[in-house]
Amino acid sequence: MSTVVDIRNLGVSFSTDAGAVKAVEDVSISVERGEVLAIVGESGSGKTVTAKTILGLLPETATTKGAVVLSNREGTRESDVISISKQKLRDIRGTDVAMVFQEPSTALNPVYTVGWQIAEGLQAHSDMSKKEARAKAIEILGRVGIPDPEVRVDHYPHQFSGGQKQRVVIAMALVLDPGLIVADEPTTALDVTVQAEILDLLRRCRDEFGTAIVLITHNMGVVADLADRVAVMYQGNVVEQADVKTLFAAPQADYTKALLAAVPYVGHGTVRAAERAAARPTNWTDQPPVVEATDLEIVYPGRFGRAGFRAVDGVDLVIRPGEVLGLVGESGSGKTTIGRAIAGLTKVTGGSLKVLDAEMNGIRERQFRPLRSRIGFVFQDPASSFNPLLTIAECVAEPLVIHGRAKDASSARARVNELLEAVQLPRAYGDRYPHELSGGQRQRASLARALALEPELLIADEPTSALDVSVQARVLELFAELQREFGFASLFISHDLAVVDLLADRIAVLYRGRLVEEGTGTEVLGSPADPYTQRLLASLPVPDPVAQAERREELRRLREAE
Amino acid sequence: MTAASVTQAPPRRRLRDRLPVLHQLRQSVGLQRGMLVAGLIMLGVFILCAIFAPLIAPYGFAQRADASGSFGTQQPPSPEHLFGTTVGGYDVLSRVVFGSQTAILVVIVAVTLSLFIGVALGLYGGYFGGWLDKVMVVVFDAIYAFPSLLLAIVLSIVISGGQSSLWGGVLAAGGSIIVVFIPQYFRVIRAETVRIKAEPFVESAKVLGASSTRIVFKHVFRNATRTLPLIITLNSAEAILTLAGLGYIGFGIEPTAAADWGYDLNKAQSDVTSGIWWTALYPGLAIVIAVLGIMLVGESLNDLADPRLRARRRVSQASGQVAETSVVPGGTLTAGPGGIDGLEDGETFDEHGIEVKR
Numbered sequence: 001m002s003t004v005v006d007i008r009n010l011g012v013s014f015s016t017d018a019g020a021v022k023a024v025e026d027v028s029i030s031v032e033r034g035e036v037l038a039i040v041g042e043s044g045s046g047k048t049v050t051a052k053t054i055l056g057l058l059p060e061t062a063t064t065k066g067a068v069v070l071s072n073r074e075g076t077r078e079s080d081v082i083s084i085s086k087q088k089l090r091d092i093r094g095t096d097v098a099m100v101f102q103e104p105s106t107a108l109n110p111v112y113t114v115g116w117q118i119a120e121g122l123q124a125h126s127d128m129s130k131k132e133a134r135a136k137a138i139e140i141l142g143r144v145g146i147p148d149p150e151v152r153v154d155h156y157p158h159q160f161s162g163g164q165k166q167r168v169v170i171a172m173a174l175v176l177d178p179g180l181i182v183a184d185e186p187t188t189a190l191d192v193t194v195q196a197e198i199l200d201l202l203r204r205c206r207d208e209f210g211t212a213i214v215l216i217t218h219n220m221g222v223v224a225d226l227a228d229r230v231a232v233m234y235q236g237n238v239v240e241q242a243d244v245k246t247l248f249a250a251p252q253a254d255y256t257k258a259l260l261a262a263v264p265y266v267g268h269g270t271v272r273a274a275e276r277a278a279a280r281p282t283n284w285t286d287q288p289p290v291v292e293a294t295d296l297e298i299v300y301p302g303r304f305g306r307a308g309f310r311a312v313d314g315v316d317l318v319i320r321p322g323e324v325l326g327l328v329g330e331s332g333s334g335k336t337t338i339g340r341a342i343a344g345l346t347k348v349t350g351g352s353l354k355v356l357d358a359e360m361n362g363i364r365e366r367q368f369r370p371l372r373s374r375i376g377f378v379f380q381d382p383a384s385s386f387n388p389l390l391t392i393a394e395c396v397a398e399p400l401v402i403h404g405r406a407k408d409a410s411s412a413r414a415r416v417n418e419l420l421e422a423v424q425l426p427r428a429y430g431d432r433y434p435h436e437l438s439g440g441q442r443q444r445a446s447l448a449r450a451l452a453l454e455p456e457l458l459i460a461d462e463p464t465s466a467l468d469v470s471v472q473a474r475v476l477e478l479f480a481e482l483q484r485e486f487g488f489a490s491l492f493i494s495h496d497l498a499v500v501d502l503l504a505d506r507i508a509v510l511y512r513g514r515l516v517e518e519g520t521g522t523e524v525l526g527s528p529a530d531p532y533t534q535r536l537l538a539s540l541p542v543p544d545p546v547a548q549a550e551r552r553e554e555l556r557r558l559r560e561a562e
Numbered sequence: 563m564t565a566a567s568v569t570q571a572p573p574r575r576r577l578r579d580r581l582p583v584l585h586q587l588r589q590s591v592g593l594q595r596g597m598l599v600a601g602l603i604m605l606g607v608f609i610l611c612a613i614f615a616p617l618i619a620p621y622g623f624a625q626r627a628d629a630s631g632s633f634g635t636q637q638p639p640s641p642e643h644l645f646g647t648t649v650g651g652y653d654v655l656s657r658v659v660f661g662s663q664t665a666i667l668v669v670i671v672a673v674t675l676s677l678f679i680g681v682a683l684g685l686y687g688g689y690f691g692g693w694l695d696k697v698m699v700v701v702f703d704a705i706y707a708f709p710s711l712l713l714a715i716v717l718s719i720v721i722s723g724g725q726s727s728l729w730g731g732v733l734a735a736g737g738s739i740i741v742v743f744i745p746q747y748f749r750v751i752r753a754e755t756v757r758i759k760a761e762p763f764v765e766s767a768k769v770l771g772a773s774s775t776r777i778v779f780k781h782v783f784r785n786a787t788r789t790l791p792l793i794i795t796l797n798s799a800e801a802i803l804t805l806a807g808l809g810y811i812g813f814g815i816e817p818t819a820a821a822d823w824g825y826d827l828n829k830a831q832s833d834v835t836s837g838i839w840w841t842a843l844y845p846g847l848a849i850v851i852a853v854l855g856i857m858l859v860g861e862s863l864n865d866l867a868d869p870r871l872r873a874r875r876r877v878s879q880a881s882g883q884v885a886e887t888s889v890v891p892g893g894t895l896t897a898g899p900g901g902i903d904g905l906e907d908g909e910t911f912d913e914h915g916i917e918v919k920r
Contacts, residue, residue: 343769344769345765345768345769369771370771372769372770372771373771375769377766377769379762379765379766380762381762384761384762384763385762385763385765385766386763386766387763387767387780387781387785388763388785389784389785390780398767398770398772399770399771402767402770402771402772402773402776403770403771449766449770
């Protein structure tokens with residue numbers, strides 16, 4: 001085997017308003033031919049910067065030291081990406097190294113056909129005629145698994161689904177047959193079931209095309225599924241480099257151990273849920289539910305002359321006092337819509353939705369407003385759910401001021417301090433602005449705000465999906481603790497089965513606006529009845545390379561059975 | 563789990579970093595700093611002239627004679643009249659200096675009025691929408707079709723019958739600017755409001771049960787105003803140009819009422835062909851300096867406010883400190899050099915999507 005890329009003592013710094021910031025300190029990694037190297041780390045660990053350096057894609061504010069030696073597929077040419085001229089860099093991009101981006105919908109230009117975009121790269125590197133380039137584009141589209149490539153080659157990006165778009169992006173990367181593909185979080189923007197397909201395709205890139213892949217991800221399940229070797233990055237350094245099986249079986253560095261321990265597994269929460277269920281009084285099921293949906297229907301109005309979009313279609317669900325219902329589904333399954341409808345942010349168009357004894361179908365904001373003090377809401381993105389111009393204390397005091405429990409933010413400060421301590425934030429943080437907190441801290445402040453009025457119902461819409469794994473673990477733990485303490489009922493929305501499993505008493509699975517399965521964690525995750533739930537569960541990569549290989553086989557069987 | 567116990571007061575920024583223009587001046591480097599400094603100097607000269615006009619100008623703006631007799635008409639620059647005298651027998655220097663007062667008056671009238679009306683309507687239209695919003699959009703689009711000078715002429719006839727006093731001229735120029743620029747403020751604020759309305763922090767206020775008035779003023783308004791400084795500077799420049807244009811085509815302010823650069827240029831038209839350059843040159847220069855100064859300051863403040871356009875000093879090879887990532891038990895509590903303030907507001911990604919966390 002020969003080395004495709006050899007990174008030696010790489011260091012990268014950026015100039016910012018507050019002086020120099022080092023993103024990568026001293027990194028040495030090499031990738032062999034036909035090997036998948038995963039670079040793992042949390043936000044800010046320097047993994048993306050390292051990868052971008054391989055393609056010479058760093059912005060002008062960056063300075064680099066060290067060397068990144070890239071050889072072409074045949075091993076006949078070597079070039080140091082850091083020192084070569086822009087002209088030469090253009091030559092090697094595409095032919096020697098290509099990139100697959102995180103967000104397929106923004107990596108493709110919406111005004112050109114996908115065939116044109118694939119041919120563009122071909123024609124830039126050879127004097128191929130248009131006809132030949134087109135033929136080649138059709139061929140490569142077929143090989144990445146786009147059905148009817150002869151027809152689809154003339155389609156525009158918006159005519160493809162998210163997963164297909166990512167296939168097209170991979171086709172663009174593969175078309176010049178590079179020795180190395182850098183894939184920056186290639187599946188983060190995709191649903192679990194689609195993610196499994198894309199991971200299969202990337203595996204085929206390695207096996208059939210013999211391409212080496214540098215895979216950047218924070219998802220340990222993806223690493224276990226695809227990688228041959230793993231480099232763990234922390235604070236701009238590689239803390240551990242090992243074979244994938246060795247790394248998961250016997251991690252050496254403390255950071256790796258902490259990272260692996262923080263990854264939620266499916267099946268961890270069922271014990272706790274059973275304990276909680278056992279502790280409930282016998283007449284618990286007779287209590288009036290906090291939320292009761294019967295044949296709930298939510299239709300978004302379509303454009304003039306077109307039918308509306310049916311986001312939620314005939315859903316029945318019940319949340320009883322003190323119970324956590326986990327709502328799982330892919331993007332577009334209507335899970336967020338249900339959460340928003342319960343909070344009165346989206347209109348209910350059919351059926352009945354009772355929230356705290358108020359019928360939401362046709363309710364007016366004026367009637368609902370007094371009830372709002374009994375409902376808390378935690379948003380997905382902690383960065384944008386705070387007004388950037390108010391301090392954390394002012395933000396947390398908002399509900400108290402609005403509902404007349406305090407005259408203004410400063411008189412509510414005592415209560416705000418209590419709340420901040422309840423979510424384990426130092427009270428001095430109240431004087432900071434939202435951007436001065438990290439993501440996990442912000443999400444905790446967001447919890448504090450939602451709990452300020454001690455609501456009976458808390459709606460959490462993907463509260464941890466914007467957070468790093470280890471932060472996610474701590475926020476989830478806090479959530480469980482607060483739920484025990486305050487005893488609120490909760491609708492916990494997530495796309496991640498493992499996360500829902502940790503917290504929920506019952507799990508409901510949504511698919512295209514319909515409720516396909518509902519039950520306790522043991523029922524839904526242990527022996528799923530619905531084929532969609534089965535597929536969803538099998539698609540979820542587990543952070544264990546040996547077990548994941550078995551699961552992959554099982555998923556393949558499931559797919560063939562369909 | 564234990565709460566992180568290390569608590570520090572957030573680093574307070576020093577006064578010189580918080581003063582608006584001074585902060586940007588310290589932040590800028592290279593060409594951007596040059597542009598800002600040049601603009602500030604020109605603007606400074608303009609404003610100082612306006613404030614201290616009676617002290618700087620050797621004579622009054624309508625003065626044609628002093629103790630030693632009449633100034634004489636079209637006199638070339640001399641020790642008594644540094645910039646010469648006009649065809650009407652006025653001292654050019656004095657009129658140029660006093661002209662800055664009139665110009666600033668127009669700027670203040672035009673910008674404050676259109677700002678208040680435009681922002682209020684924009685907030686209403688953007689947040690509540692409805693038929694009134696639709697009507698406003700159509701009406702304001704129609705206003706764009708009018709040349710502002712034409713409007714100014716109409717207004718000046720309406721206000722003062724074409725023959726104007728100081729306030730007549732100021733209101734005519736200012737009024738036309740108001741009419742033309744309300745749509746700009748409306749559009750900008752409306753677009754921002756529509757964007758901010760969909761932000762989660764507004765929704766979270768809604769979920770908490772906040773009233774619409776509270777949401778608009780507490781959460782939307784302050785976040786919607788960040789593009790205003792640029793429009794204000796552009797409008798100020800445009801206001802000066804409109805006043806000068808009005809004066810130039812003969813709807814200016816009478817020389818006895820106030821000094822008007824446009825009026826002086828109009829009267830200097832015939833001088834130029836007979837070799838009398840000083841009557842046209844100095845008022846013209848005054849207009850250029852005032853407008854250019856405002857434009858340069860506005861343009862560079864805009865560039866500096868945008869992290870993508872802001873130039874930075876290159877850093878030495880691989881220097882600086884590495885960021886602490888979130889895995890540290892208890893979360894990161896200490897910021898890197900310069901404090902967390904150094905980060906762009908809430909952003910940890912630069913324009914290339916690279917995380918530049920500390």
